Amino acid sequence: MSVNLEHYLIVGAILFSVGLYLTLGKRNFIGVLMGIELMLNAVNLTFAAFSRFVESSDPMQGHVFVVFVLTVAAAEAATALALAVLLYRVRGTVEVDRMDLLKW
C-alpha cells in the first residue's frame, strides 16, 4: 500500500467538483465565494503534487506557482468580500438570485 500521484490528483478533482457545485448552485454570495476558494485550493494541491512526483529539471516551479496563486486568491477574497458588504448596503441582500437590476 503506497500513496502516489493519482491519489492526490483524485483528492484535488473531488475538491474542485465540490467547489464548482458551490459556485454555481449556492444562492448566498458568500457561499459562492467559498466555492471559488475551494477550487483554488484544489488547484494548489494539484500543483504541489505534480511538483513532488513528476520528473522535472526544476521541481520547485510548482511551489512558486502556488505562492502566486495564494497571493491572487488573497487579493480576490478581500475585494470580493468588500463587494459583498457593499451590495448588502445598496440592495439589502446578499442572495445572487435577487441581484437582477440589469434584467430586462
Place this chain on the structure above:
Amino acid sequence: MDDTGTVIAFWALAVMTIGSSLGVALVRNVIHAVVFLVISFLGISGLYVTLSADFLAVAQMLIYVGAVSMLFLFAIVLTPRGSRDNGEGFMRLPALSLALLFGAVLVFVAVDTSWNISAREGFSETASAIGGALLDKYVLPFEVASVLLLAALVGAIVLVRPEAAEEEAEQV
C-alpha cells in the same frame, strides 16, 4: 511514499478534507459552512506536509486558516439581515450534474494518463529554494504581485468606506 505513517496520514487527511468540503455544501447555516471550510483548509495544509511542501503548508495555515476565514466571518457579520441561509438556488440540479461530470472527467484523466513519474525523494526543505526563485527567476511576477496586493488593499478600503466619510473628504 511507502512508509505506513505517511499512508495513514494521507488517508486521514483526505477523508477530513473531502468530508468537510461536503459539509460546506450540505449545512444550512452559512457560519457553520465557514467552520467546515476552515477544517477543509487545515486538511489541505496537512496534505502539503505529506507532499514535503513545508513552506506551502505554513503559508496555507497563515493565509487561508488565519486570514481568509476571518474575512469570510467579518463579511457574514457585516451583512446581518437574511444572509444566514446557505441554501441552493434554482441552478441546483444543473450545478450538481455539471460538477459530477467535470469531477468524473478529471478523475478519468488522472487515472488514465501515464505520468512521467520521477524516482526522487521528497524535498528536504523548500523555503530557501522558493525565496531564491522569487528574487531571481521570478522577480518580475513577484513585483507585479506586490502591485496587485496594493491595488486590492486600496480597492477594498475605498469600496466599503461609509458615505459619511466620503462627504467629509469632499468638504475638505
